[in-house]
Amino acid sequence: MPSNEVIQGLGLDDYKFGFVTDSEPVFRTRPGLDADIVRQISGRKDEPAWMLARRLKALKIYESKPMPEWGGDLSELQETLDQTYFYVKPQEQMERSWDDVPENIKLTFERLGIPEAERKILAGVGAQYDSEMVYHSLKEEWEAKGVIFDSIEDGLKNHPELFRKYFGTVIPAADNKFAALNSAVWSGGSFVYIPPGVQLETPLQAYFRVNQERLGQFERTLIIADEGSRAHYIEGCTAPIYSTDSFHSGVIEIVVKKDAYFRYTTIQNWSNNMYNLVTQRALVHRGAHMEWLDGNLGSKLTMKYPSCYLMEEGAHGDILSIAYAGDGQHQDTGGKVIHVAPNTSSSIVSKSISKGTGRSSYRGLCKVYDGATNAKSNVECDALLINETSRTDTFPYIEIDERSASVGHEATVSKVGDEQLFYLMSRGMDEAEAMALIVRGFIEPIAKELPLEYAVELNRLIELEMEGSVG
Amino acid sequence: MNDKAILSVTGLRARVAEEDLDILRGVDLNIRPGETHAIMGPNGSGKSTLAKVVAGHPAYQVTAGSVAFQGEDLLEMEPDERSQAGIFMAFQYPIAIPGVSIANFLRTALQARLGDDEELDLFDFQELLMERMELLDMDPSFAQRPINDGFSGGEKKRNEILQMSVLKPALALMDETDSGLDIDALKIVAHGVNTLREENPDMSVLLITHYQRILNHVIPDVVHVMYRGRIVESGGPEVAMELEARGYEEYRIAHAV
Ligand SMILES: Nc1ncnc2c1ncn2[C@@H]1O[C@H](COP(=O)(O)OP(=O)(O)OP(=O)(O)O)[C@@H](O)[C@H]1O
Ligand SMILES: [Mg+2]
Numbered sequence: 237m238p239s240n241e242v243i244q245g246l247g248l249d250d251y252k253f254g255f256v257t258d259s260e261p262v263f264r265t266r267p268g269l270d271a272d273i274v275r276q277i278s279g280r281k282d283e284p285a286w287m288l289a290r291r292l293k294a295l296k297i298y299e300s301k302p303m304p305e306w307g308g309d310l311s312e313l314q315e316t317l318d319q320t321y322f323y324v325k326p327q328e329q330m331e332r333s334w335d336d337v338p339e340n341i342k343l344t345f346e347r348l349g350i351p352e353a354e355r356k357i358l359a360g361v362g363a364q365y366d367s368e369m370v371y372h373s374l375k376e377e378w379e380a381k382g383v384i385f386d387s388i389e390d391g392l393k394n395h396p397e398l399f400r401k402y403f404g405t406v407i408p409a410a411d412n413k414f415a416a417l418n419s420a421v422w423s424g425g426s427f428v429y430i431p432p433g434v435q436l437e438t439p440l441q442a443y444f445r446v447n448q449e450r451l452g453q454f455e456r457t458l459i460i461a462d463e464g465s466r467a468h469y470i471e472g473c474t475a476p477i478y479s480t481d482s483f484h485s486g487v488i489e490i491v492v493k494k495d496a497y498f499r500y501t502t503i504q505n506w507s508n509n510m511y512n513l514v515t516q517r518a519l520v521h522r523g524a525h526m527e528w529l530d531g532n533l534g535s536k537l538t539m540k541y542p543s544c545y546l547m548e549e550g551a552h553g554d555i556l557s558i559a560y561a562g563d564g565q566h567q568d569t570g571g572k573v574i575h576v577a578p579n580t581s582s583s584i585v586s587k588s589i590s591k592g593t594g595r596s597s598y599r600g601l602c603k604v605y606d607g608a609t610n611a612k613s614n615v616e617c618d619a620l621l622i623n624e625t626s627r628t629d630t631f632p633y634i635e636i637d638e639r640s641a642s643v644g645h646e647a648t649v650s651k652v653g654d655e656q657l658f659y660l661m662s663r664g665m666d667e668a669e670a671m672a673l674i675v676r677g678f679i680e681p682i683a684k685e686l687p688l689e690y691a692v693e694l695n696r697l698i699e700l701e702m703e704g705s706v707g
Numbered sequence: 708m709n710d711k712a713i714l715s716v717t718g719l720r721a722r723v724a725e726e727d728l729d730i731l732r733g734v735d736l737n738i739r740p741g742e743t744h745a746i747m748g749p750n751g752s753g754k755s756t757l758a759k760v761v762a763g764h765p766a767y768q769v770t771a772g773s774v775a776f777q778g779e780d781l782l783e784m785e786p787d788e789r790s791q792a793g794i795f796m797a798f799q800y801p802i803a804i805p806g807v808s809i810a811n812f813l814r815t816a817l818q819a820r821l822g823d824d825e826e827l828d829l830f831d832f833q834e835l836l837m838e839r840m841e842l843l844d845m846d847p848s849f850a851q852r853p854i855n856d857g858f859s860g861g862e863k864k865r866n867e868i869l870q871m872s873v874l875k876p877a878l879a880l881m882d883e884t885d886s887g888l889d890i891d892a893l894k895i896v897a898h899g900v901n902t903l904r905e906e907n908p909d910m911s912v913l914l915i916t917h918y919q920r921i922l923n924h925v926i927p928d929v930v931h932v933m934y935r936g937r938i939v940e941s942g943g944p945e946v947a948m949e950l951e952a953r954g955y956e957e958y959r960i961a962h963a964v
Contacts, residue, residue, distance in 0.1 A: 659801070662762050662763070663790055667787075667817045
């Protein structure tokens with residue numbers, strides 16, 4: 237039997253991506269936030285006056301809103317924010333081809349363990365390095381179809397009218413404190429437009445990475461899926477570990493127009509000192525279909541509730557969410573479905589795993605407005621607890637103002653049972669393998685929706701995590 | 708101790724950890740390579756407990772005695788080590804693992820036997836699995852079902868024997884595999900077990916059952932009667948016949964507290 241020290245010596249509990257590559261930022265603002273910093277950010281980006289005005293207005297809203305009292309513990313967040321560099325520009329030029337990507341950034345990708353395979357996929361990808369796109373090329377096929385897949389900055393520069401028409405319409409700055417913050421200081425993210433009737437087989441992918449200590453990353457993504465289009469956007473990211481708290485607060489706005497289908501997949505694996513507070517919302521129009529597939533691993537605290545506003549008749553929204561809370565982590569996740577119109581339907585499937593002292597909370601809202609006749613919604617949330625110290629809770633909010641609506645909610649909590657472990661071990665698997673298999677089986681209904689390479693990566697992460705769980 | 712035994716149980720006493728009463732109260736049992744032993748006995752007499760202690764279930768604490776497998780002290784080994792050493796238990800109540808298919812489960816189990824240095828040949832695996840499913844008259848699509856999840860009683864039992872036939876143990880502990888099987892299924896499963904015994908004449912079987920019928924198909928060398936945590940009688944197949952006729956009344960009188 238190996239002793240405890242030997243096991244610790246193997247470093248299984250170390251954060252896998254806990255390294256920092258040496259990239260000197262070209263420019264960064266001083267720590268903290270005020271109007272002057274917002275002006276600097278906007279100036280650096282050569283933005284039109286209306287955008288600066290929006291940012292400054294958003295800053296006022298941010299300053300006027302109190303810290304949320306619900307969800308996770310944000311009591312130490314202000315201190316983190318005071319030390320945060322709100323804008324870091326790592327290098328001057330946008331890269332077009334892989335060869336132009338600086339060596340140390342390639343090294344970062346390599347150390348993530350995804351180089352060769354992902355490189356191919358990266359052929360059509362915007363990869364975000366720090367606050368700015370460094371690598372962004374678009375498959376010719378997409379260009380030919382009129383698809384726009386740009387950095388958010390380029391979206392604003394190159395498609396000003398389209399951009400202005402939709403920016404901030406799904407999530408206005410006043411929506412919540414962190415949406416306001418993002419609206420004031422946003423930097424990086426994607427701008428996507430799928431023209432009417434265009435169907436994309438290959439997902440659009442962005443690879444994110446935060447690599448600057450105390451860097452707040454405020455990515456902003458705006459996606460418009462025009463009528464009858466069909467596409468899938470994937471964003472995955474991992475972040476290195478730091479001694480001081482980091483902060484990530486993104487805003488993702490999606491408009492899914494009549495009869496369009498859009499799926500947005502995120503797998504986020506933040507280092508365990510990261511605050512991750514993200515607002516993501518889709519407006520779903522007549523007969524359209526929106527799917528969020530949201531995976532949250534790591535971070536100190538994640539508060540994230542992808543939402544679908546079913547605005548017109550026949551709109552459909554699905555939210556699939558996986559959360560993994562390891563020692564000391566809190567995943568406060570779930571989803572929101574808002575039924576505004578008749579014959580709209582939605583489903584939320586949430587699976588959470590808590591290990592050690594980890595805590596996962598399901599927080600969901602199902603709202604059916606008066607007049608949204610025959611709205612249907614189904615919520616299923618399942619929690620799996622690995623250890624005695626693990627914790628889970630559910631906060632399902634249901635507000636129904638329409639009599640003909642039908643809303644279902646089902647919640648289960650299970651513990652990894654001794655009988656299950658023994659069954660697997662009696663077939664020759666060691667405890668960590670057995671645990672990993674149980675966890676993989678638990679999330680299988682969602683994992684099978686992921687593209688293969690992400691499912692493989694997720695499985696690998698779970699295996700690593702389970703190795704640390706066996707006492 | 709019997710030097711030639713594959714499994715040698717001596718004076719075994721065991722209880723549920725942290726309880727004060729022993730469930731097994733001095734079990735002696737020797738099984739030699741290639742032998743098939745049956746254990747019968749009333750409900751609650753300790754048959755499953757014996758099988759689980761041999762397989763290494765953590766709920767039980769051994770308070771006295773020893774268990775050796777192929778000459779090694781089994782009680783020092785973890786359940787996965789026992790499995791890899793060649794012990795297989797077909798559970799009386801197999802448990803569901805939602806989301807894990809039979810194929811995935813068996814692949815993981817076989818990979819675990821190979822360790823990190825060697826990669827399981829997926830083609831060979833697929834072939835073995837399909838061959839075994841055919842042997843047990845199972846539809847190949849069944850391999851994609853999550854293990855024991857929503858299985859009927861009989862399907863669970865058949866699935867246990869499928870696993871056994873893929874993992875090819877040296878010692879099979881079959882805990883009431885016959886309970887819940889229909890008449891045809893019983894014959895198919897028995898045929899599966901006999902096929903394994905033919906493939907490996909050294910394979911030993913410890914078969915726990917309440918009914919004499921399965922012993923017509925899987926013929927035992929020895930039949931034991933377990934009563935209140937002890938083996939109180941051992942003999943040939945005729946013991947099972949007599950039990951079927953007379954029940955356990957005489958043991959109740961002989962071993963009254
Ligand atoms: N984990 C446990 N916790 C509590 N009691 C237990 C446990 N395992 C076994 N026992 C008790 O020990 C006794 C023997 O149980 P065991 O399951 O071994 O019986 P069995 O001979 O297999 O019976 P059956 O023929 O009904 O399967 C029973 O009284 C049972 O209640
Ligand atoms: Mg039993």
